[in-house]
Amino acid sequence: MAKKYAYYPGCSLHSTGAEYDASFKKVARTLDIDLQEVPGWICCGTSPAHSASHLLSIALPVKNLTLVERINCEEVVVPCAACYSRFKFAANEMANDPKLAEDVKEVIGSSFQNKIKIVHPLEILASMAPAMIKQKAKTPPKALKVVCYYGCLLTRPGKVMKFDEVEYPMTMDNVLKNSGFEVLDWSYKTDCCGASFALSETDAVLTLTQKILKNAQEVGANAIAVACPLCHANLDTRQTEINAKYNTNYNIPIYYFTQLMGLSFGYNQKELGIQKHITPATVQV
Numbered sequence: 549m550a551k552k553y554a555y556y557p558g559c560s561l562h563s564t565g566a567e568y569d570a571s572f573k574k575v576a577r578t579l580d581i582d583l584q585e586v587p588g589w590i591c592c593g594t595s596p597a598h599s600a601s602h603l604l605s606i607a608l609p610v611k612n613l614t615l616v617e618r619i620n621c622e623e624v625v626v627p628c629a630a631c632y633s634r635f636k637f638a639a640n641e642m643a644n645d646p647k648l649a650e651d652v653k654e655v656i657g658s659s660f661q662n663k664i665k666i667v668h669p670l671e672i673l674a675s676m677a678p679a680m681i682k683q684k685a686k687t688p689p690k691a692l693k694v695v696c697y698y699g700c701l702l703t704r705p706g707k708v709m710k711f712d713e714v715e716y717p718m719t720m721d722n723v724l725k726n727s728g729f730e731v732l733d734w735s736y737k738t739d740c741c742g743a744s745f746a747l748s749e750t751d752a753v754l755t756l757t758q759k760i761l762k763n764a765q766e767v768g769a770n771a772i773a774v775a776c777p778l779c780h781a782n783l784d785t786r787q788t789e790i791n792a793k794y795n796t797n798y799n800i801p802i803y804y805f806t807q808l809m810g811l812s813f814g815y816n817q818k819e820l821g822i823q824k825h826i827t828p829a830t831v832q833v
Contacts, residue, residue, distance in 0.1 A: 556625070565781075594630045629699055629777075636709055689832065696731060742757065801829035817833075
């Protein structure tokens with residue numbers, strides 16, 4: 549019997565990260581994971597909210613969690629690393645700051661039990677028996693040598709996120725290995741790509757992103773797997789600028805880990821949105 553999760557796609561997965569949404573749903577269907585999109589969900593606020601108002605930054609994700617409570621789901625899956633981070637921060641502060649908790653309840657106009665478990669898709673997949681994933685993994689592209697990029701939000705701070713080992717996580721690595729991919733070791737798993745500063749500090753972003761691409765290439769990778777729409781957009785769209793600035797020739801496809809799993813499970817590339825990428829990512833299966 550399929551296990552049911554409330555599903556919070558967030559703004560990115562309904563827009564710029566639509567291929568993450570599509571590919572995750574296909575992976576979930578294949579592995580008998582039942583996703584129920586949260587009715588009436590709203591933006592979690594991400595960086596703009598907590599930069600402007602601490603109260604707002606907590607109230608927005610809490611409002612979404614109260615919507616989860618109404619549909620009687622015990623767990624909510626949040627694929628976007630930024631949304632996942634904000635949900636985790638909100639639940640933590642509601643549990644540890646009684647004054648803030650009362651202010652938030654007044655703002656959102658409803659009670660909040662704070663009993664919903666917030667999970668990332670990688671946590672669900674890692675909790676499954678490896679044999680279940682291996683059984684579905686029939687056509688992984690053998691030419692791909694993948695490094696897994698977690699970015700800076702999934703694991704930090706460790707006391708709030710409680711997601712794998714802070715500096716050297718292995719959850720995505722193991723999930724993709726179970727899906728039949730060759731996954732390489734590298735040094736930039738959790739380094740920041742600077743996505744939040746894409747407009748205000750572009751040069752710094754290009755420097756940070758170039759270091760990530762450089763290390764991936766140095767270890768022999770020809771693909772990078774990500775779990776964050778912001779990281780995907782940055783790594784996928786910046787390579788032409790980086791090549792011009794550093795006189796390099798990066799052309800490394802950036803995939804959501806769910807797209808790679810979808811390829812392994814036999815879905816075609818159009819179904820998984822791979823043709824949407826700026827850096828060409830089509831691959832021989």
